C-alpha cells in the first residue's frame with residue numbers, strides 16, 4: 001500500500017494536474033487524486049502519509065511497442081546508407097559473429113537504456129531465444145513475441161511452427177508471435193501461424209510495408225529481394241496477412257511506410273494497430289512517414305525504438321521528439337498518447353500499462369520539467385527529453401536501476 005505525491009501528476013483524462021497523489025496497492029494503481037482537500041481525505045482514509053517526490057511530473061512509464069533487444073550488441077556496427085537488402089545481409093553477418101553471451105549482455109544493456117529514459121514496458125521480438133530468460137525475470141512489463149520465418153525454404157516451415165509450440169510450452173509469459181514479414185514468411189507458414197494465433201488468442205506483431213524493395217518483390221516479383229527469396233507471391237503483403245487470419249485487434253503491424261490506397265482503412269476496420277519507429281525512419285533516410293493517412297482512417301498508432309541495428313538510441317523520449325520534429329502540426333497530447341496508451345493497445349496490454357487508470361500496473365516515472373503550467377508540460381515531455389529522476393515498477397521504487405550482469409562490456 002502507498003501514496004506517492006508529486007508537484008504534477010499526468011492524469012489520463014485531465015492531463016497534467018498540480019499537486020497529485022497516486023494511490024498504489026499491491027503493485028497496481030487504485031486511483032489518482034489532486035488538490036489539497038482531496039489528498040487530505042485520501043490520507044485520512046488510507047491512514048498513511050504520502051511519500052512526496054517533490055518537483056517534477058509523475059507519469060505512467062513510456063511503452064515501447066517495437067524492440068529487438070537481442071540486437072543491442074550490434075549498436076554502431078551497421079549503416080543505413082545502402083539498399084535495404086544489403087542492410088539485412090550485413091545484419092545477419094554481424095549477428096553471426098556475436099557470441100550468445102555478448103547478445104545476452106546486450107539485452108540487459110538495452111533494457112537498462114530503456115529504463116533510463118522512462119520506458120517501463122516493451123514489445124520485444126525474440127529471434128534467437130536470447131531474450132526470453134531476461135523477459136521472464138524482468139520487473140518491466142514485457143510482451144515477448146517469438147519470431148518465425150522460413151524465407152521461402154519449405155524445409156523451414158514445419159520447423160518454424162514447431163518452434164512456436166515449443167516456445168509456448170517453455171515460457172511462463174503469455175505466448176505471442178511475430179511472423180517476421182510477408183516477404184520472409186511463406187503463405188503456408190502464415191496460414192499455420194494464423195491457426196495457432198486464432199486457437200490460442202495470441203498477440204501478433206508483423207513487419208509490414210517497410211521498404212521499397214519489399215513492395216517491389218511482393219507486388220512485381222522483382223528487385224534485390226527476389227534473388228534471395230525465389231518466386232514472389234505477387235500479392236500485397238496485407239492481403240497475405242489478412243488471408244491467413246492474422247489481421248485483427250490483437251495484431252500490430254510495424255513500419256507501414258508504403259501503404260497502398262485503402263490499406264489504412266482496412267487496418268482501422270480490423271482494429272489493427274500500426275507502430276511507427278521514427279529513429280529507424282531517420283536512420284534509413286526515408287521519405288516522410290504517411291502518418292496523416294493512418295490518422296484520417298482512425299488507425300491506433302504506436303511508437304517503437306526498433307533495435308540498435310537501425311537506430312542510435314533506445315529512448316522513447318527521443319522517438320517522440322523526432323516525430324514532433326517532422327510532424328510539427330501534431331498535438332503534443334497525441335504524440336504522448338502514441339508512446340503510452342497507443343503502444344499499450346498495440347501490445348494488447350491496454351489498461352495494464354501506459355496509463356494511470358485503476359487496475360493498471362503502478363509503473364510510474366517522474367520527469368523533471370521546467371514548465372510551470374499544464375499547457376506546456378506535454379509539449380516539454382514530448383519534445384525536450386526531460387530527465388528521469390524517479391522510477392517505480394509495480395509500485396517499487398528502483399533505487400538503483402537494474403544493471404547488466406557481471407562481465408558487462410558496457
Ligand SMILES: [Zn+2]
Nearest residue numbers: 068207254306
Ligand atoms: Zn523490427
